[in-house]
Amino acid sequence: MRMYIGGHQVVSDTDFVELALGTPLDLWLGVEGESEMERAARLDAARGILADNPDLLDRVSQVAAEAIEAHAPELFNVELLPTRRAAGRRQYRGGAAA
Numbered sequence: 001m002r003m004y005i006g007g008h009q010v011v012s013d014t015d016f017v018e019l020a021l022g023t024p025l026d027l028w029l030g031v032e033g034e035s036e037m038e039r040a041a042r043l044d045a046a047r048g049i050l051a052d053n054p055d056l057l058d059r060v061s062q063v064a065a066e067a068i069e070a071h072a073p074e075l076f077n078v079e080l081l082p083t084r085r086a087a088g089r090r091q092y093r094g095g096a097a098a
Contacts, residue, residue: 020063021056023049 003010010016018024027046030039050056 017063017067021059022053023056 003016006019008015008019010019014025027042027049030042034042
């Protein structure tokens with residue numbers, strides 16, 4: 001099954017998030033090895049996008065909530081480990097170490 005957002009095919013989770021938000025993730029998360037000048041330019045561009053799109057925070061929150069809802073069973077799949085009975089444990093009975 002193929003999924004499209006706004007005429008663009010989604011082929012990965014990153015594509016879905018970027019198309020849903022309308023911005024690349026690297027703009028918000030940065031890239032490994034970026035210089036201070038690149039970082040400053042990236043953050044300046046991000047500030048401009050936020051100023052031009054005041055509803056972006058709401059869209060980001062919605063995308064995050066939908067992702068958590070869709071993957072919650074996987075994210076919160078917790079198995080309890082068996083516990084040992086106290087009677088079966090060895091207890092330390094020694095004195096101070098020499």
